Amino acid sequence: MALTRLRPVVLAAVLSLTATACVTINIYFPAAAAEKAADRIIDEVWQMREAQTPPAASTQEGEKQ
Amino acid sequence: MKALTRITRWLSGLLVGGVLAFAAHAQGNLEIDTPAIAALKASMQQRHAQLAPMYASGAVGLAVDGTVALRDASVVPLAQRSGLNALVAAENADRAALYREIARANQRPEWEADVRRTFAQRWIDRAQAGWWVQRGGAWVKK
Numbered sequence: 001m002a003l004t005r006l007r008p009v010v011l012a013a014v015l016s017l018t019a020t021a022c023v024t025i026n027i028y029f030p031a032a033a034a035e036k037a038a039d040r041i042i043d044e045v046w047q048m049r050e051a052q053t054p055p056a057a058s059t060q061e062g063e064k065q
Numbered sequence: 066m067k068a069l070t071r072i073t074r075w076l077s078g079l080l081v082g083g084v085l086a087f088a089a090h091a092q093g094n095l096e097i098d099t100p101a102i103a104a105l106k107a108s109m110q111q112r113h114a115q116l117a118p119m120y121a122s123g124a125v126g127l128a129v130d131g132t133v134a135l136r137d138a139s140v141v142p143l144a145q146r147s148g149l150n151a152l153v154a155a156e157n158a159d160r161a162a163l164y165r166e167i168a169r170a171n172q173r174p175e176w177e178a179d180v181r182r183t184f185a186q187r188w189i190d191r192a193q194a195g196w197w198v199q200r201g202g203a204w205v206k207k
Binding site for chain 2: 005008009029030031033034035036037038039040041042044045046047048
């Protein structure tokens, strides 16, 4: 009884979820996501990851030329 | 009366679905993996080899509007000074294009100014010690 009464609610929820899922992007500017994206790009442009990890011990070989 | 409650139920269901969909999307990532953005990143990364000593010497600083700016050309040897303006202009052209492309890649060109503001803050926050950054209209050495 309760189940049949709830069925349209569930049905409508699913319907609207799928309908809006394709259309809704972001309405407000996602500041946190933008900061994350900026940091990723800055890492690459300034090569900050590389600077943090010291070069491997491969410098020992072929040092003299 | 019965029809009315049925309509209300449908409406509340639609509302729940809409809220769920919005919540799922609101915490997503920004799209930055496009060929245009990759090309700009590569170009800026290459230029950074020339710009890094300029940041360190204080000739070029990180401006509050997400660009780089010529701060004090006098610290650069005369022979290198002519290329400095071109270097700064090229970097700023890439940066402007980057902000525009990120907004466009997310189908929201109107976000360009927000993207620029976010980047401006992050460039300054993450600048190395000794580099010059603009804060409240004044140049400050980090």
